[in-house]
Amino acid sequence: MKFSDERIIEMLFDRDERALTYTNDKYGTLCQRIAFKIIGDYDEASDCVNNSLFQLWNAIPPARPESLKAFLCRIVRNVAINVGRKRTSYNETLTNYSELADVFCDCETTETVFDGKMLGAYINEFLSGQKELHQKIFVMRYYYNSSIQDISQALNIKGVTVRTKLFRMRDELKQFLADKGYEL
DSSP states (O other): OOOOHHHHHHHHHTTOTHHHHHHHHHHHHHHHHHHHHHHOOHHHHHHHHHHHHHHHHHHTTTOOOSOHHHHHHHHHHHHHHHHHHTSTTHHHHTHHHHTTTTTSOOOOSTTHHHHHHHHHHHHHHHHHTSOHHHHHHHHHHHTSOOOHHHHHHHHTOOHHHHHHHHHHHHHHHHHHHHHTTOOO
16 A cells, blocks of 8 residues: 555654555665665665665654655665765765765865755755756766666666766856855
């Protein structure tokens, strides 16, 4: 039986453990795919999904996300990235994140949390001004960690087109952030 995201969130607020089962039934495959693309190992990806469900349980309540899917995917990505940092092949596995390295400041200060929220808002604003195709390409590459080939097949465009659009979007994003006063 499929439950709506709103119903699952209510179940989490009621501390009904079945909510985790329903969440896994609904989004488990997506979460597994996200974790696997970051880590590259099915067993570790499964562990990441389980850890993510535990973190979801601890986060709701008090959090009441507008989108359970997006909220859970963010948790999975963060868990998988943390696992990846502990692996020796982390740099090889996460090469597409290095594409954005020259856009963002990588600083460890007390303002990091605030900067992260501000940066997220700026990226959302930037993406909302982009064409739908560009939004899809950006999100598939940098949120779902999809390869150039996967993006080109999913969107039925050439790989070189995907690369070119990503390159231009990174430059536009860098300029957009500079115009907003975000220190790079």
